[in-house]
Amino acid sequence: MKAINQFRNDFENTLNMSEGIIKNIRSKAFEKFISEKFPTRKDEYWKYSDPSSILKLDLNYNDSGILENGNYDIILSNGKIVKTTTKLKSGTIAEGLNNGSIPKNLLKNEKNPFLNLNNAFAINGCYLILDSEEKKDIKILNLISNDGRSQAIYPKLIIIAKENSDSTIFEEIKVKGTGTNFVNSVTDIIIENGANLEHIILDDFAKDTYNISNICVKQKKDSNFISHNFSVGKKLARRDYNIELVGTGANCDLYGLYFVEGNNHIDHHTTIEHKKEHCTSNEHYKGILSGKAVGVFNGRIHVHPKAQKTDAIQNNQNLLLTDDAIIHTKPELEIYADDVKCTHGATVGQLDDKALFYLRTRGLNQKSAQQLLMRAYVGEIIDHIGNRNIRSKIMDIVLNRLPKGD
Amino acid sequence: MLKITNLHASVEGTSILKGIDLEVKAGETHAIMGPNGSGKSTLAQVLAGHDDYEVDKGDISYLGKDLLELDVDERACEGIFLAFQYPVELPGVNNTYFLKSALNAQRKYRGETEIDAMEFMDLISDKIKLLNLKDSLLKRPVNEGFSGGEKKRNEIFQMAVLEPKLALLDETDSGLDIDALRVVAGGVNAMRNEHNATIIVTHYQRLLNYIVPDFVHVLVDGEIINSGDKTLALELEEKGYDKIIEESKG
Numbered sequence: 177m178k179a180i181n182q183f184r185n186d187f188e189n190t191l192n193m194s195e196g197i198i199k200n201i202r203s204k205a206f207e208k209f210i211s212e213k214f215p216t217r218k219d220e221y222w223k224y225s226d227p228s229s230i231l232k233l234d235l236n237y238n239d240s241g242i243l244e245n246g247n248y249d250i251i252l253s254n255g256k257i258v259k260t261t262t263k264l265k266s267g268t269i270a271e272g273l274n275n276g277s278i279p280k281n282l283l284k285n286e287k288n289p290f291l292n293l294n295n296a297f298a299i300n301g302c303y304l305i306l307d308s309e310e311k312k313d314i315k316i317l318n319l320i321s322n323d324g325r326s327q328a329i330y331p332k333l334i335i336i337a338k339e340n341s342d343s344t345i346f347e348e349i350k351v352k353g354t355g356t357n358f359v360n361s362v363t364d365i366i367i368e369n370g371a372n373l374e375h376i377i378l379d380d381f382a383k384d385t386y387n388i389s390n391i392c393v394k395q396k397k398d399s400n401f402i403s404h405n406f407s408v409g410k411k412l413a414r415r416d417y418n419i420e421l422v423g424t425g426a427n428c429d430l431y432g433l434y435f436v437e438g439n440n441h442i443d444h445h446t447t448i449e450h451k452k453e454h455c456t457s458n459e460h461y462k463g464i465l466s467g468k469a470v471g472v473f474n475g476r477i478h479v480h481p482k483a484q485k486t487d488a489i490q491n492n493q494n495l496l497l498t499d500d501a502i503i504h505t506k507p508e509l510e511i512y513a514d515d516v517k518c519t520h521g522a523t524v525g526q527l528d529d530k531a532l533f534y535l536r537t538r539g540l541n542q543k544s545a546q547q548l549l550m551r552a553y554v555g556e557i558i559d560h561i562g563n564r565n566i567r568s569k570i571m572d573i574v575l576n577r578l579p580k581g582d
Numbered sequence: 583m584l585k586i587t588n589l590h591a592s593v594e595g596t597s598i599l600k601g602i603d604l605e606v607k608a609g610e611t612h613a614i615m616g617p618n619g620s621g622k623s624t625l626a627q628v629l630a631g632h633d634d635y636e637v638d639k640g641d642i643s644y645l646g647k648d649l650l651e652l653d654v655d656e657r658a659c660e661g662i663f664l665a666f667q668y669p670v671e672l673p674g675v676n677n678t679y680f681l682k683s684a685l686n687a688q689r690k691y692r693g694e695t696e697i698d699a700m701e702f703m704d705l706i707s708d709k710i711k712l713l714n715l716k717d718s719l720l721k722r723p724v725n726e727g728f729s730g731g732e733k734k735r736n737e738i739f740q741m742a743v744l745e746p747k748l749a750l751l752d753e754t755d756s757g758l759d760i761d762a763l764r765v766v767a768g769g770v771n772a773m774r775n776e777h778n779a780t781i782i783v784t785h786y787q788r789l790l791n792y793i794v795p796d797f798v799h800v801l802v803d804g805e806i807i808n809s810g811d812k813t814l815a816l817e818l819e820e821k822g823y824d825k826i827i828e829e830s831k832g
Binding site for chain 2: 531539540551553
């Protein structure tokens with residue numbers, strides 16, 4: 177329970193850094209967090225990923241990250257804005273609340289304790305408004321740096337895509353330095369009527385890092401959200417997407433590719449709440465697991481009674497490169513409307529021996545043949561990225577990440 | 583070029599090849615005919631190096647090397663090409679990218695420089711006409727969604743690009759209509775010269791009207807029971823396998 181006491185100390189020591197609306201939000205969130213039981217594997221939602229390992233850590237709040245300059249529009253270093261541009265409507269969370277950019281009810285108390293914990297430490301963070309009718313390409317760097325300590329970081333990003341805006345956000349996560357990181361990040365996204373938002377997350381390899389990441393998206397009428405999530409296993413890596421389709425005709429496409437190796441762990445829980453009629457969702461996640469790694473995929477589709485004419489597709493595929501790698505994959509469909517189309521599928525397999533033999537009879541050695549098949553496997557996800565430059569950058573990085581062993 | 587001596591092979595403990603002797607010289611075309619289950623395809627798979635097949639006895643010498651010591655890809659790089667009876671579909675693997683990777687792997691093995699994208703496109707534009715294949719197939723994933731005939735032509739197209747020394751055609755005629763058969767045979771014939779050799783494994787005499795063999799061997803129950811020239815194939819077609827088997831025994 178070491179960490180809980182430190183959360184309390186850190187909270188009390190930092191509360192005076194905030195004032196006004198945000199101070200109140202932080203206090204309520206911390207109260208809620210501390211009054212509830214910390215989740216364990218006994219909770220269905222955490223069955224295969226043990227969050228209590230975090231409690232054993234000796235964690236200290238730290239937002240003094242290194243300064244970094246690069247070809248990005250916004251840089252967050254250990255959750256704190258270190259670079260932004262006047263061309264964008266952005267600022268800290270406190271500023272966004274004070275100037276009315278962020279709806280006050282957005283940072284309400286939640287069921288998920290990690291959302292409350294993140295709100296309790298909403299000292300910095302960043303909001304971003306994508307103006308109505310405008311088209312923007314934005315690059316964000318989310319940097320975690322550590323000079324050898326054991327630290328807790330609370331990155332927070334709020335993105336509001338105004339009516340009929342059309343934007344691409346490419347968010348890179350980089351982990352630098354040594355030490356233990358607990359990264360509890362939350363991204364809140366609101367997509368207003370008729371807006372398009374493509375959101376690409378490129379994660380980084382990291383040692384001794386525990387990452388709990390939540391992406392909460394609220395989609396209004398005829399909005400479109402396309403998510404590309406390239407994530408990497410860690411000591412504990414959990415990334416949840418919570419999508420609420422609250423307006424008719426909204427569509428979301430969730431594409432994901434995860435790599436996990438060694439003794440690392442990766443968990444994706446995605447939830448799509450179909451709340452209104454004529455909404456569509458399309459989800460395709462693929463994993464490559466090696467070593468003694470453990471992967472979890474839980475895809476929940478919840479079709480509410482009003483959500484007639486829902487069309488939802490979900491697919492999860494896993495490639496196990498070693499006998500010791502484990503994947504838990506589970507579709508979870510809850511349907512309360514009667515005129516809907518929902519399909520789901522999950523596969524677990526190895527590289528196809530017939531395909532490997534075929535490639536080898538053409539002169540490719542075992543390793544090259546495996547690489548070629550894995551390239552094809554990941555290509556099916558990467559090819560969905562709309563922006564050609566980002567697509568080829570991601571392809572290069574992903575090809576580098578493919579397991580090199582035979 | 584190739585000398586097979588007393589070759590015995592089995593799959594999962596079941597003996598399939600029971601003492602094959604065969605010699606193929608550069609410039610020759612051999613046809614191996616036989617009824618279903620006689621071991622024809624097994625012979626092709628063993629030569630290509632498929633590890634489902636266990637070689638229990640015998641030797642295979644290829645261009646002075648012990649073939650059985652070489653891996654599948656080494657055999658390919660040494661010039662052995664297997665045209666598959668059932669070409670494998672490779673979803674997501676671009677046909678052009680695949681073929682360029684294969685050609686460069688072979689060139690690298692032989693100590694030659696790798697071919698660049700421009701040179702490669704020049705090379706394949708000639709070959710694709712030879713096989714009457716649509717350009718669009720080059721951009722598609724390997725064999726995925728190809729018709730039966732397109733798959734077989736794609737095999738011979740790959741062969742034309744890789745220019746093997748020893749081509750093994752495993753039931754290349756199966757599933758082909760007469761026009762496609764002519765195209766495929768035309769492609770194979772265009773590649774024949776005094777430096778390379780071809781082994782055609784087939785059920786029917788039909789293909790041999792178009793690719794005329796120098797030698798015909800009849801394989802029955804894992805053994806070559808009769809060898810002759812192209813007239814043996816015609817005789818087989820006329821009399822059927824049973825009659826030839828009977829005569830060979832007598």
